[in-house]
Amino acid sequence: MLGEYLREQRERLKVNDKSYSLRQVAQRVGIKPTYLSKIEREELPPPSEATIKKLSQELDLDADILLAMAGKVSADLREIICKRPQLFAELIRQLKEVPDQAVLRVVREVTDGNW
């Protein structure tokens, strides 16, 4: 899933900009081309959180989505949850089956500062 998604996006960008070759992207991201090749073809498991974040920047993709495809949760979110574990555990489990729109309404209520 993640690998395919990365490759698709990279090839898309490559059409208009030759600098999105596997080798050049790998270099800019700070990994070896062989490794990126394996990641894209899903021959190896997804890379570390740090590498995924660099890839998201490089390929203009959402880091949270990429991390999710790798089954990971961003360190900053983990930290927020770990500071109030019971509170967030309850909240997240409650929202498991709640449709996106309803959750978004909740988000906005909070954003609008009703508290």
Added chain:
Amino acid sequence: MLGEYLREQRERLKVNDKSYSLRQVAQRVGIKPTYLSKIEREELPPPSEATIKKLSQELDLDADILLAMAGKVSADLREIICKRPQLFAELIRQLKEVPDQAVLRVVREVTDGNW
């Protein structure tokens, strides 16, 4: 933090029940006494999620709290987040600075099925 907390709770339970010795608890949890000893004294980093969950059951503690002390987020929560990463990422980041009471109100609104 986690180790000390586990030891305190175990010793508390041991007062009324000799079967809460380090050795016996370790055996029931499925790890070796030496390992539990090191965990409690924080000589080694926290154990795996699976072991933490068994300890939480054995010592009647909240798993989410123990996991948080280990800097981890429960696999079931991770799964929920990873299914809708952008949605939950936004929600959690929004709620970072929101006081407990306001978050709880939100939880209850949802629980009450306003959607």
Added chain:
DNA sequence: AATAGTGTGTAGTATATACTACACACATGC
């Protein structure tokens, strides 16, 4: 036809994670 650039196959490595094994000293109960 030589050079540079593309991606890939096979193999190996460093570090972290999650523990176990064995031996010891101290205390407690019978």
Added chain:
DNA sequence: GCATGTGTGTAGTATATACTACACACTATT
């Protein structure tokens, strides 16, 4: 006073994580 139970110190191990190194074939460029 000897067995049994308590926790601990030192050392070692298996598996997973996160990569690298090197060599190769193919394509495009000059």
